[in-house]
Amino acid sequence: MKLPNHIAIILDGNGRWAKNKGMPRSYGHVVGCDNLEKMCNTICEMGVRYLTVYAFSTENWKRSQEEIKVLMNLFRRYLKRCERSAKKNQMRVKIIGDPGGLEPDIQRSICELEDMSRDYDKMFFQIALNYGGRDEILRAVTRLAEDARQGKVPEGKVSEETFDSYLDTAGIPDPDLLIRTSGEQRLSNFLLWQLAYTEFYFTDVPWPAFDKKELAKAIEKYNERDRRYGGVKGQKPEEGASCL
Numbered sequence: 235m236k237l238p239n240h241i242a243i244i245l246d247g248n249g250r251w252a253k254n255k256g257m258p259r260s261y262g263h264v265v266g267c268d269n270l271e272k273m274c275n276t277i278c279e280m281g282v283r284y285l286t287v288y289a290f291s292t293e294n295w296k297r298s299q300e301e302i303k304v305l306m307n308l309f310r311r312y313l314k315r316c317e318r319s320a321k322k323n324q325m326r327v328k329i330i331g332d333p334g335g336l337e338p339d340i341q342r343s344i345c346e347l348e349d350m351s352r353d354y355d356k357m358f359f360q361i362a363l364n365y366g367g368r369d370e371i372l373r374a375v376t377r378l379a380e381d382a383r384q385g386k387v388p389e390g391k392v393s394e395e396t397f398d399s400y401l402d403t404a405g406i407p408d409p410d411l412l413i414r415t416s417g418e419q420r421l422s423n424f425l426l427w428q429l430a431y432t433e434f435y436f437t438d439v440p441w442p443a444f445d446k447k448e449l450a451k452a453i454e455k456y457n458e459r460d461r462r463y464g465g466v467k468g469q470k471p472e473e474g475a476s477c478l
C-alpha cells in the first residue's frame with residue numbers, strides 16, 4: 235500500500251453531526267476539534283509527512299456571531315494544545331491564510347506555535363485559518379508584483395516555481411490526496427492552485443466520526459487511482475513532442 239506524501243482534508247459536517255444527535259452545533263465543533271488532535275497523531279504514526287486541514291475559510295465569517303465566537307475560542311484552545319502534539323510528533327506547524335483578520339491574541343498564539351515547532355521535521359502540519367484559495371492567490375500576486383517592481387523577480391514569464399514561492403504553502407509539496415467529509419463534493423475555495431493534480435476522495439461520514447478505519451478506506455481508494463499527470467501510462471515524454 236502506497237502512502238500519500240501529503241494529505242489535505244476539508245473538515246466538514248460538525249454541525250450536521252451534532253444536530254443528528256439532538257445537540258447544538260457547538261458540540262459538533264468541540265468533538266471535531268478533539269478528533270483533529272486524534273487523527274493528526276494517527277496520520278503522523280502512519281508515516282505521512284504532510285497534513286493540511288481546512289478549519290476556517292474567508293467565507294466562514296458569514297456565520298452567526300455566536301458560532302464564530304465558539305469557533306475562535308476553540309482555535310485559541312487548540313493552538314495551545316497543539317504545542318504538546320507538535321513536540322510529541324516532532325511536527326512543524328504552520329498556519330496558512332491571512333492572520334491579519336484574526337484577533338491579536340490568536341495571532342500571538344500562532345507565532346508562538348510556529349516558533350516553538352520550527353525545527354521539527356518528522357511531519358509538517360498546516361492549518362488553514364481565515365484561508366481562501368482566491369485570497370491566497372491575490373495576496374501572492376500582490377507581493378509578486380511589488381517584488382517585480384523593485385526588480386527582485388526575474389524578468390519575463392513568471393514560472394510555476396516562482397509563483398509557488400509566493401503562496402502561503404511555499405516549500406510544501408502539493409497534496410496527493412484530498413479528503414472531504416460529510417457528503418459535499420466541492421472545493422469551497424481550498425488550495426485552488428495546489429490541488430491541480432490531486433486525487434479527490436469524498437465520503438458521507440461527518441468529520442467528528444471520521445476515524446482511522448475511514449482514513450484507511452480513503453488511502454485504499456487512493457491506491458486504486460492511476461495518476462498520469464496529463465501523460466499516457468507507459469509512454470515516456472518524447473523530446474520536442476507537442477503537448478495537447
Ligand code: FPP
Nearest residue numbers: 245246247248249250263266267270289312
Ligand atoms: C465544518 O463543519 C467545520 C468548520 C467550518 C469549523 C472548523 C473545524 C473544527 C472546529 C475542527 C477542528 C479544527 C481546528 C483547527 C481546531 P460545519 O460547521 O461546516 O458543519 P455542517 O456542514 O454540518 O454545518
